[in-house]
């Protein structure tokens with residue numbers, strides 16, 4: 498009997514100790530402005546560990562890489578959410594070799610994450626693929642988990658994932674808890690870039706009503722995104738060149754004119770073969786009762802002028818893929834025009850608004866989707882899949 502009591506006590510204490518270990522969580526890789534030589538790592542703990550670090554090395558087939566690791570210190574940030582204090586850590590690993598597989602882990606003292614692997618981008622225009630998601634937003638643990646899992650099974654070799662905003666319904670701790678639960682280990686091995694949606698913005702309560710601000714502190718704590726956009730829009734407006742494609746991320750919530758000026762500059766100095774732009778509010782609304790005229794009038798003339806190939810959007814909780822559009826009409830010249838996509842990954846879906854149906858090649862709704870986009874030299878191959886794995890839409894661009 499004494500033995501049973503002693504064993505039970507030991508088991509209880511062991512479980513308690515295991516639960517009290519403050520393991521690094523919410524580990525996520527983000528692309529930097531130099532994806533062939535650097536990568537950003539961000540993570541989270543409940544308590545403060547200012548001596549935290551990232552340990553990394555070139556990957557090997559066995560554990561001998563552990564003899565050659567480099568430790569990089571990190572920047573710790575206090576995260577105050579409704580007076581609950583926790584901590585995030587942000588590090589950029591620099592001076593990496595292109596097209597090379599690395600292992601890394603994060604933590605402090607002897608409390609370290611598992612080893613994870615990532616590959617840096619190539620320096621040239623080698624073929625690659627990435628995955629694009631429209632609004633996840635609601636039911637993240639319940640209904641998005643299977644979308645993310647189907648996407649990683651469909652494109653396990655994707656170089657990165659791209660989100661077009663409204664990642665969560667509110668910039669709320671509990672929703673981000675769900676997010677990192679639903680994405681599991683994927684963010685630890687597949688880098689991401691994301692555009693900010695209206696639901697990702699911080700809000701204040703004014704006279705009992707929610708009032709959106711132009712701040713996004715939780716977004717900036719949870720991710721480490723490029724800061725090469727206009728001042729004050731860091732980590733929500735930026736661009737990344739990836740193996741012959743310039744990816745430009747805009748913030749369609751406010752300051753459109755400032756972004757238009759910056760966009761002109763970024764597009765007039767673009768040595769890449771392909772150009773893909775992503776932002777949240779679509780130029781051709783397909784959600785009932787919606788129209789984003791200011792975004793259409795501000796950005797579309799610039800997309801026309803610089804021949805942007807593809808625009809990836811969200812917000813309308815429907816699916817739409819336009820024909821190639823130039824000056825507001827279906828392009829008659831194959832060498833001119835832009836394809837505009839709106840997609841949705843989450844369960845919240847609206848009836849499709851047919852207002853722009855003459856410009857739209859595929860319109861749909863009440864289907865959870867993700868898109869796999871391949872860049873292969875002079876071909877861009879686009880496939881949209883349903884959460885059950887059916888091919889939902891397909892087209893190709895050549896240039």
Ligand SMILES: [Fe+2]
Pocket residue numbers: 632634663694696812813814
């Ligand atoms: Fe949304």
Ligand SMILES: [Fe+2]
Pocket residue numbers: 663694695696777811812813
């Ligand atoms: Fe939205």
